[in-house]
Amino acid sequence: MHVTDHPRALLPSQHGAEEGGLTFVRTAPRHLVDRAAVAEVLITDWQRLGAETFRLGAQWPRGHSFYTPLAGSWHDPLLMAETLRQASSLVGHLYYGVPDGHPCSIEALDVEVVPAALLLGQRPAEVSLEVSCRDVRHHGGRLASMTLEAGFLRGDTFAGTGRLVLRNLEPPAEPPTDADAEAEANADVLPELSEAVPAVVVGRLHEHDVVLGMSKRPSEPGTYTWQLRVDPTHPVLYDPSADRIPPMLFLEAARQAAQAVCAPYRILPVDIRSAFRARAEPGLPCTVTAMQLPSQDAGEDAVVRVTATQDGQLVFDSVVVASLCD
Numbered sequence: 001m002h003v004t005d006h007p008r009a010l011l012p013s014q015h016g017a018e019e020g021g022l023t024f025v026r027t028a029p030r031h032l033v034d035r036a037a038v039a040e041v042l043i044t045d046w047q048r049l050g051a052e053t054f055r056l057g058a059q060w061p062r063g064h065s066f067y068t069p070l071a072g073s074w075h076d077p078l079l080m081a082e083t084l085r086q087a088s089s090l091v092g093h094l095y096y097g098v099p100d101g102h103p104c105s106i107e108a109l110d111v112e113v114v115p116a117a118l119l120l121g122q123r124p125a126e127v128s129l130e131v132s133c134r135d136v137r138h139h140g141g142r143l144a145s146m147t148l149e150a151g152f153l154r155g156d157t158f159a160g161t162g163r164l165v166l167r168n169l170e171p172p173a174e175p176p177t178d179a180d181a182e183a184e185a186n187a188d189v190l191p192e193l194s195e196a197v198p199a200v201v202v203g204r205l206h207e208h209d210v211v212l213g214m215s216k217r218p219s220e221p222g223t224y225t226w227q228l229r230v231d232p233t234h235p236v237l238y239d240p241s242a243d244r245i246p247p248m249l250f251l252e253a254a255r256q257a258a259q260a261v262c263a264p265y266r267i268l269p270v271d272i273r274s275a276f277r278a279r280a281e282p283g284l285p286c287t288v289t290a291m292q293l294p295s296q297d298a299g300e301d302a303v304v305r306v307t308a309t310q311d312g313q314l315v316f317d318s319v320v321v322a323s324l325c326d
Contacts, residue, residue, distance in 0.1 A: 022047070022057035024126045031100055032093050033086035036239055039065070042083050043090055052133040054091055058083045060125040066209060066236040070268055071325040074118040075125055077160075077269050080111045080152060081251055084162040087129055088148050096136070096143040098168060106247045107145075108165040110273040115323065117152075117159035128153045129162075143168045191285050194227040201263050202256035208234065211253045212260065212288060219289075224261055228253055228286035228308060245280035250308060250316045257290035258304040258320040267302060267322035274318035284310045293319070 027041035045057035060079045067076035092098040129150045136146040145167045152159040194213025212226040219225040237249045293303040301324040308316035
């Protein structure tokens with residue numbers, strides 16, 4: 001499904017970045033967006049427009065260390081997903097009282113992009129987000145959950161939409177026991193990384209960025225199977241303080257799986273809809289499976305469903321709609 005003709009009326013606000021007074025000269029404090037490195041912060045500014053509405057600014061570099069341009073022409077659509085994830089963290093911390101370090105989980109993350117708005121220019125892309133928080137629920141005086149819906153503008157050009165469902169986990173009521181400490185220590189022992197799929201097959205330049213590994217399990221007809229590679233040394237996808245497999249690692253796995261299914265053609269994901277079904281433990285093997293689905297629209301070049309399981313339990317489910325670049 002190509003997203004090229006979305007009406008501007010879908011946005012809560014019609015203001016561009018300049019009219020909204022957003023600035024792009026410095027990044028947000030890294031702790032507000034749950035990033036360890038300043039270099040990975042995309043959010044630059046924010047404003048509260050109403051009780052549950054916000055405007056945020058973000059800058060997408062022309063050459064990110066990991067979210068590199070696709071086919072040398074487009075900003076990586078996963079920059080939109082990471083921008084929305086950072087926006088949810090900042091809004092939660094500043095406006096909904098989520099304490100630093102408080103456990104949160106993402107239950108769903110969807111992005112739909114306008115390819116023409118992602119074309120590389122001579123300068124970094126300055127993007128504004130119009131964010132509405134819906135279904136806001138509190139429990140015990142704390143934020144329990146909410147859904148963020150966002151419209152993205154690049155200057156005056158509509159660039160896409162995003163949706164993120166956030167759940168605020170309850171902090172442990174009792175002090176940790178010896179069993180808890182042992183379980184945490186075991187979680188820090190990650191499975192040995194499986195042999196990486198060739199980087200070119202999944203659209204990456206370096207093996208270190210490949211998150212799909214060769215599987216010893218045979219695939220069923222019409223499906224592809226890999227082992228998820230959870231590399232704690234990866235500077236972008238994995239935070240050493242993470243107590244679960246990060247959602248952006250799963251989104252990257254979905255993108256790489258879709259690319260592998262469509263190889264040798266290069267793909268530009270235009271619509272990614274993902275659900276995080278259960279907690280994914282870093283210390284347990286995780287199997288990723290992909291299969292191509294029939295296209296429902298004449299404009300859809302490829303539709304791929306990607307799932308991830310641990311101990312037979314579904315932990316991640318995604319559908320990637322992509323255009324073929326070449």
